[in-house]
Amino acid sequence: MDYITTPVNKKNDIPAEYRGTPIGSLLEYHNLHSRFKTYSQARLLIGMCMDNRKHLHIPENFAFIIRSGGANLRYSEFKVSYAIAVGKVRHIALIGHNHCAMVNLILRREEFINGLIERAGWSKEAATDHFMNLAPMHEIGNEIEFIISETYRLRKRYPNIKVAPLHYRVEDNRLYCVREKNRS
Secondary structure (H helix, E strand, O other), X not given: XXXXXXXXXXXXXXXXXXXOOHHHHHHHHHHHOOOOOOOXXXXXXXXXXXXXXXXXXXXXXXEEEEEOHHHOOHHHHHHHHHHHHOOOOOEEEEEEEOOOOOOOHXXXXXXXXXXXXXXXXXXXXXXXXXHHHHXXXXXXXXXXXXXXXXXXXXXXXXXXXXXXXXXXEOOOOEEEEEEEOOOO
16 A cells, blocks of 8 residues: 655645544644643544553543554444444544554564463463464554555445544654545
């Protein structure tokens, strides 16, 4: 998959399709440090990784946030539906990040198994079975390619909801817009 990430350093860097939406506001709050507005109800659903290195600069009550390894919302779909149906959000920001530990999970197999044995008190067999049964469901491959594919999946599932793929760079704590080169 051929894609580009674009920085948001000023308001004009925000893609036209996101300007004036909660997605544009997210980019303004986080990257441009825009003055916070007061919210009584969430305007946005943010799906992002559980990684502890990421922190968003957003106002209180602005967004529902689902944190899941690799920003994988496949197993959180009821929560996504709830945010849309009951929480009344019409926009989703799907945020992947670089250096994600959900990439190449097989390389962490022994660390994972040994960690469950040492810290959780699991048997080697139970820890190994747990990893082998669940790791394939949580492996995301390339971070940006996964975010793009998850964005397409969510757009198809929720056709009236605007879904934006974003990329968080751990080194500079900033959000970047993502799109395939052959798409607008």
